[in-house]
Amino acid sequence: MRALLDSLKSLYPLDDIVLQRPDLAFATVPAAQVRGLLHHLKEREGFTHLVLLTAVDWLEDGMFQLTYLLHDRARARDLGLRTLIRRDRATMDGIHDLWPTAATYQRELKEMFGIDFPGSPGVDDPFVLEGWTDLPPYRRDFDTKDFSERNFNHREGRVTHDPAAHMKRHLYPDEA
């Protein structure tokens, strides 16, 4: 794994390298280099399987982090690539031509985070949310509780207990 990372470092500007396990590593690359690096990994290094493509919302930094997790079947190792894109211009190159399954991930990211992948097949179709009108719900500035209270009828009489306090009151009523 370390040998692979060293050879990659000479070709691409890798950053924040974390060797989590002997068979699992993470690295950060600039968004412009992602496609080239993924292509290289798929064709040259044996990472033929796209495990997942997901996103993290770094609201305070104004960034989205995309994570591409790849798997090398022959040598049983995983490599995660992270890249940061601007939150206010959330657009990224698609990788559906490398892995057709990526189109589904991209469609989901478009719906849940509002990250656009121009040219990805069916990227604008509704995935889970049909007829969604609000902010994409996985963005952290979307207030799910507020939305749920505005949108759905709630049944009266729902109470919430802090589990620790509730059990203490329940089991040791004298000490409460």
Added chain:
Amino acid sequence: MRDELQKRVVKGPDGVEFEVEPLKDYYCEAPPAEHPPAYLKIVEDLFNWARSQSLWILGFGTGCGAIEMRPLMTPRFDAYRYGVQWRPTPRQSNLFIISGYLSVKTLKRVIRSYEQMQNPKYVVGLGSCTINGGMYWDSYNTIKRLDDYLPVDLYIAGCMPRPEALLAGFETLKHIIREGKAEGANLYARNFDWYKANQKKVIHDWDMPDYNW
């Protein structure tokens, strides 16, 4: 509304052009009618006994709770003993179990399936999520009160209720049916506008007829 549901002119294989309006052509738009119990009390009692002894569940697992219905078919619980069977089509089933949380997308399919079932039909809400949202009380995508959208005959509380609780629920439902109190289908027909208004409030892209049998 999706493109394939728009009204349009289609050219057939024989070159004749004709107009297609999918929402009108494929579905019946007649609103549901009430069918009150029509026979003598003794006949209706016999029918209610038969209905209670022959619960045909629509095989549509709408949420995670559906996992609790599978063991009912196995030797350990064997719900067939109690006259409970699973049917693959809404036409033939008379019991709809809403198993757990119901997302808005699933609600749309549930409404269509429910409306295709024939009167009398029963709805059982399985799990806390159908009662007040359960652990999804603040979720952006699940409904919180099932009885706003469909007439519910019985709730089985729990997260999840065990198969034994379901069997007990079936027995309670049988009592309700035998007493002639399970008239959910008529309730739905009577308060049709209210149910539709509630359904349309959460389903923002309503792209089906109001009533599709």
Added chain:
Amino acid sequence: MDFDWMKIPYALLTLFIVVNYGMLQNALIAKIGARVGRRRGIPIWQNYADLIKNYSIRSSITHGVMYYLGPVFRLSGGVGLLLFVPSLYGSEMFSNLSFAGDLILALYFIFFGTLGMALGAAESGHPYAAIGITRGLQQVSAAELPMALAVFSVALQYQTLSVTEIVAAQQGGFQNWTLFTNPLAVAAAMLSFLGSMMRPPFDVVLAPQEIPIGPPTEYHSSYLALMQTNRAIFPIAKIVIYMNLFFGGATIWPEFFLKVFLIYMVSVLVGVVHPRFRVEQSIRWFLVWAVPIGILSIVLV
């Protein structure tokens, strides 16, 4: 023509007995199947409850005239099959409406129900119904071939087309049964029998998992109840023919019940241990195994 009008109530009595026997036997078979899976299975009266419930459903929708007629055809196929064949040999009451050429009529009635179903299911417009009925017609046609061959063989053997006379020729001990006088015909017919009982390995028509129950997908309430009634009658009626042609018929009801049950159990026993054939597999199976036996039986007669 002198027609004994008393035959009609007697025939209806036969029908009544057979409906009840069929319902109970279907439940019993389901219970046996459940016991194989270590379950208790449905109560023995379950079919009655289902039937009453389906008749008591208050609303129903239709897809057109043929949609109505489908179950009616199916039921009349079952009832006709039963009524034109003597249930009990030598009984004035239960010979039903049998006449000289009833064997040909019976062959026709076996097919009639499936045909009616095809028309009705096609009109229901459900794609699964269309798939199911296509498979059903293909399979029944293939299964019918060895059956027809076996029937011709038996007709040649006894030089008659009357079921009553065929039964009469088999009386006087089990060594006179067609089963022993013409075993090849019986073998071909029993293979065909497996194919027409809607049990594994030939239940791809209903295919409970892949195409939810096939032809009757759109049928509900009274339509479905009619088909359930037929479900009770038709297997029994079919087995009555087999019993009359090959297993010496029956002279009293207990013998009738026992023989019908045992013949039914053949398909059940095969069914519980075999997975399902696809249509092309089952057709090939019939053509390769059953048809040559049927031809051979004709040649040897």
